Amino acid sequence: MQYLILHESRQRMRLRVPRLNLTLREADVLEAYLNSLSFVKNACVHERTGDAIVFLVNKDAGRPALLKALDRFSFVDESIAALAPEHSVRAMNRRYQEKMTALILGRAFRSLFFPKSLQIAWTVGKSFRFLAMGLKSLLRGRLEVSVLDAAAIAASMLRGDFSTASSVMFLLQTGDLLEDWTHRKSVNDLAGAMSLKVDRVWKRTDEGDVLTDVSVIRPGDRIVVRTSNVIPLDGKVVEGEASVNQASMTGESVPVIRRPGGYVYAGTIVEEGGCVIEVTRATGSGRYDQIVRMIEESEKLKSGTEERAFHLADRLVPYSLGGAALTWLLTRNIDKAVSFLMVDFSCALKLSMPLSVLSAIREAGEHDISVKGGKFLEAVAEAETIVFDKTGTLTHATPSVVDVVTFDGTDATEDLRIAACLEEHYPHSIANAIVSCAGERGIRHDEMHSKVEYVVAHGISSRLEGREKAVIGSYHFVFEDESCVIPENEKEKFRRLPTEYSHLFLAIDGCLKAAICIFDPLRGEAAEVVDALHKLGLNKVCMMTGDNEHTASAIARKLNLDEYYAEVLPRDKAEFIQREHEKGRRVIMTGDGVNDTPALSEADAGIAVSDGAAIAREIADITISSDSLRQLVILRKISWALMKRINDNYRFIIGFNASLIAFGVLGILPPATSALLHNGSTLVTGIRSMSNLLKEDEDEKA
Structure with missing residues (x-):
């Protein structure tokens, strides 16, 4: 693309496209392209003058990269044009x-x-x-x-x-x-803030299921969705069976069963089961219009x-x-x-x-806070209790695997390969940590199992190629629900597992094979945010986690929490909120996982972290970005x-x-x-x- 540099200063450049007038669509395409560049902090395009004002993250490195990107830019490039919003605010303002x-x-x-x-x-x-x-x-x-x-x-x-x-x-x-x-x-x-934020999907190919960018999916392609996934595109079920929650689209409170031949819509949620969908609408554009209608009618x-x-x-x-x-x-x-x-x-x-109200929602959006309605801002303003999940909420959304302790003579590499193969289907911070660890160690984890079953807040169950049953999850799930056992001669080794870490257990055919130690550091701003929330009138700041008592108590002391509860199940969180309601208190719930969804629904204002499970974001009333918990303080002040x-x-x-x-x-x-x-x-x-x-x-x- 031809362009002129009109002016530049520290981290700011003003460019002009030498054309009499840009169309509204061209201005949207150029602005979306510039804002998609990692070295661009913000860009704004004025269609009447053809000027583009670009703010760079770092001028020294960003300037040459920007000029190269502009040389590659073309208004007729379909992949670039796809970046522009389908519903243009610019056109509406005009x-x-x-x-x-x-x-x-x-x-x-x-x-x-x-x-x-x-x-x-x-x-x-x-x-x-x-x-x-x-x-x-x-x-x-x-x-x-x-x-x-x-x-x-x-x-x-x-x-x-x-x-x-x-x-x-x-x-x-x-x-x-x-x-x-x-x-x-x-x-x-x-x-736009409530629209789907699904970047990648599992695409069914002749070579198997491949994790693919959603923007390249076209009508006729087949995608795989499983328990807790948000369906990213409209389509027809061709394999499998799933219980689909369509409340966000149709208002139906009861999930519907979708079998081969049934139609599913972008934005609905797979509550249980899994299916293969043949895509009929690649952009999922119906989702936007449905959300607008939902907002206006709700x-x-x-x-x-x-x-x-x-x-x-x-x-x-x-x-x-x-x-x-x-x-x-x-x-x-x-x-x-x-x-x-x-x-x-x-x-x-x-x-x-x-x-x-709408301006407050817009202002919250400027701080990467997506609010689905005015009554939730009122609930945040009047709340006295806030409940935090631990993993991915009070702690970083990027925990890491520090050790794989093996049992029953297994190999750590093989155990990690099996764990990554199972966990890659469920976008949770702990699952992501295991998959990342396998990638860093160069371990390939191709599909080697049958249908994966996800048990909320507990773990994952499947069968490997050799038909052995494999389970991975919490202590409660592996040893109490699944009745797996620890090898007799290794019980002392099990007792010596380091308590400063969270543990995920892998068992095959009822016998423990590995304990994966997860380091999940507290967010740097967590203590400051808890203190700020206390000052802003939230007199009961609680943490509820499925983690062990030792880890939970250490975090509670560091953060000056009013109450904490360890080794809880999803229903325990929801029941706690019910008890608070019985006391006449309004409650905020903040979480990021599938196991938090009952509590998010029960709370007066459910807040999900954007990098968490898709179903949590969909059910929540408010979504904050994963960058900082300080957005909770901003949200309270705005409310x-x-x-x-x-x-x-x-x-x-x-x-x-x-x-x-x-x-x-x-x-x-x-x-x-x-x-x-x-x-x-x-x-x-x-x-x-x-x-x-x-x-x-x-x-x-x-």
Whole structure:
């Protein structure tokens, strides 16, 4: 691609594509390509000028790499074009910008060039839509804000004040457009954050199952999904049988069985079993539209505080109409009576509340926090208890294998090969550690087993090529559930296993073959985050882990936890949260694994770590990136600030509009001025509600 370097400074370059105008699609493709480069911190492309502003991670190393990448770039390269989002926010913004420009310029043109009679005719014609909406509401037996708007417009025209009627309609249209624009953008941002983050899938080939980048999968290819996997693409089941949770797509609470011939959708979850899917839609684009519909139709976007404000707004409409009628009866002054109609509480309340919530969700997204609805932010703000899983949450998501202790005369390399072969199918931090260790030691672990069965929070069971049954997992699973035994002459060796490590046990045909020692270091920021959460009002910070008592107690002491529980099962975590609810406490659950999903569902706000199991991310109400637990502190601050903003908006709207009505009734403000101040304050409140909740210094402290 040809380009010009317009300017460069420390870690920043400004480039220009020498073309008159980039199309919206071309701008999206170039921006997505630049942001996909590892040495680029952030890039923004302006389609009107063809300029690209690029911030580099390191200029010395990034500049030559960027220039080479630009030389390779082509707008017609399909692999590059696939990086661009299918649903362009840029295109959506352009549409709303054009609508807003047309609305403002149209009003200015009519005011400057239309004669008075034509302006009146235009106002009367425009009023039909608002009057019809008010009449429709009355015919349904409901007194809504549309009735108030229609009454205000009709009263102004009956008084011959067509200028005020026109101004009211213009401000209503402007407010509706701004509300729709902000709502649509926030929903699109949220849908994008909730969209699938599945990078690789198991592709069925003649040579066996191969881990493949999902972007290269095409219709007709076959992929393999197993227990706890999120189905990444739409398709038809051709082999196997699976119990699929479709709640995120269809709302069905009960999983459905999918057999050969059945259809499955991107974003649904395999709860049990496994199957081979023939892909019918490579991009899984239906997923995005389904999420948007889910967000728009779901009450999840409304917190309890929002609901109360909405109900109050509707309840105040009859009082406004009654006040106008009573004022006219007492004063016989139409101007004073119309003051009631020019000012309503519903418009501002119904604009500012959802904008506040959606803007908070957007701001959380800027910190790599994906929130599925306003009520979860409210839950985070009001929570008193937070529960942490240990592995992959309080500890790093990249534990490492430090030793493989063998039993029954086996070879450590062979034991690790079997373990990696079994664990590679389940994307959990411990499983990843075993697979990585095998790779580092140059151990090949080709498929050597039959169907793999995953037992939640316990382990994995399968049969090897020689038909021996192999199990790998926790002490409880291997020795209690599966009744495996330790070789008689090696029980002392087993007792001497180092207690500072977590252990995963491998047994074949009922006999222990290896204990894999896992070092799972605490996150560097964990202690600081726990202290910060205490200061932010969470008075019970707990850890629940399936690990042994010795390891759990050591971590609890280091982190100043209020409570900890060791060797727990998934149902224990969920039951603990139930007990907290019985005490009247709201609870946050933070985890990353399949075994955390019951607790994530039970909590008022379930928070999943992004590098954890796909099913945990799907079920959770909130997802944070795996980079730092400090995002929990940011999330709590955003939630608190959101509740404060909603309450502040509520008080301001009630107080300001009540003052306008009072000044109107007293004759201090004419109806046109009341309408202007009311609508102006509504827009100002809406715009303020769209601003960030946290100041820059608060971001840095978090």
